[in-house]
Amino acid sequence: MKVYKAIAVVFVLCLIPAATSALTQTQEQDGIWVTKEAYVALEGITVQEAKDLARQKARDMAIEEAVGSFIKGSTIVYNYQLAEDIVSSLRRGIIVAEEVLNEGFVTPEGKGQSLVYNVTLRLKVKPVPIEGRKGFTVSLTLNRQVFRVGENVEIRVKPTEDSYIYIFNIFQHDMVTLLIPNRHLTNNYVKANTELVFPGAGLNKHGIGLAAFLPAGATRATERVKVIATKKRIEFFDKEIKEAIFKEFDGRSDTLIVNIYQALALQEPAEWTEAVAVYEIRK
Secondary structure: OEEEEOEEOOOOOOOOOOOOOOOOHHHHHHOEEEEEEEEEEOOOOOHHHHHHHHHHHHHHHHHHHHHHHHHHHHOOOOHHHHHOOOOOOOEEEEEEEEEEEEEEEEOOOOOOOOOEEEEEEEEEEEEEEOOOOOOOOEEEEEOOOEEEOOOEOOEEEEEOOOEEEEEEEEOOOOOEEEEEOOOOOOOOEEOOOOOEEEOHHHHHOOOEEEEOOOOOOOOEEEEEEEEEEEOOOOOHHHHHOOOOOOEEEOOOOOHHHHHHHHHHHOOOHHHEEEEEEEEEEEO
16 A cells, blocks of 8 residues: 555665674573663652662663563564564563662752652563453454555454554565554544544645555555554554655564564553454556
């Protein structure tokens, strides 16, 4: 599919090799050590609450970093693999050991600023598989399964629970485009059993639509639409959607998928779900 504004836009794909990691399978299974520092301002909370919040913040950052190492250490990952079933490959991190290297209050340099509680933790994180989800689902349908070049494409998504919706188009040549959220539709929060339609009237008024197209020289193509619904917002996308109307990701890089995996690993299995739809484009 091609996102267009007034007239079709030609996409240019620049291939970047994915980074690999030296993390061995044995090291991964035993767990890895991560050192993280966190700060919490003493504003409207008790000293104990500040201490607990700072430690939890450091733990979350350690798990996020470790999950990124697990992903890159177990296999070479590419953004286009987003089309696959995430729950079968994603692992969470659990903290099995913790050392306090430093903690205490720090006095800010600025006048009138609150005291800040600082903690530095050294934590050992081990990977664990994601358990199967129950209950929370998201439906994904297209207006047809086979498109002719130039035909308009419509995507309908409906979550069973209140959630943030992320819609991706994975092209046959591996490029990934984030359709929702985007620069014109930044609020991607959808109420339970409410249908979200893309492009929808909100984007149509900007002259934006979605049309089927083929890569140069191809007579047919098989592509995918992927939707991820989460109870917690994935902050990684907040800055990405400011750069262009629709953010594009190189399929042979790993920036997108690693950030998604890290964000989902910090959520409970019952707090997110996914769906994929396959379609074909013909001349």
